[in-house]
Amino acid sequence: MSAAMESGSPDHPTTEGTTGAAIQFQRPRLxxxxxxxFDWTAEDWSLFDDMEGAEEAAAELNRTLVSAVNGGAARFETQRRMEAAMERLADFGANDSEPRGSLEGLLDRIYRPND
Incomplete structure (x- = not known):
């Protein structure tokens, strides 16, 4: 038995008094x-902002992003939901490289805020 296990450190609980039973522990999870x-405009998203309905398309992208993030979705799930919305809104340019690049930047800031 290692000294760390004998000492009863937080990562290694004390094994005194056990009779060969396996001790399981879990580190605290952060x-x-x-x-x-989020309230980006059609211009912010780089949509075809001169098209009728472009602001509504931007609002739908905003709602989708907020719903996914605030609902606790992991990054890949948020990205999947956003890409599906962008495909639905392709007529407004939402599926073009500029909005997708903006999405990548947003996801980086949201899911890795300290980088």
Whole structure:
């Protein structure tokens, strides 16, 4: 038995008094919850902002992003939901490289805020 296990450190609980039973432990998990509000315009998203309905398309992208992030979705799930919305809104340019690049930047900031 190692000295660390004998000492009863937080990572290795004391085994004194056990009779060969396996001791299981779990390190504390850090959970960070992020809540966002988001209000980009069609121009911010690089949509075809001169098209009728472009602001509504931007609002749908905003709602999709906020819903996914505030609902606790992991990055890949948020990206999947956003890509599906972008495909639905392709007529407004939402599926073009500029909005997708903007999404990548947003996801980086939301899911890795300290980088």
């Amino acid at each position: 959970v960070i919850t992020v809540t966002i509000s």
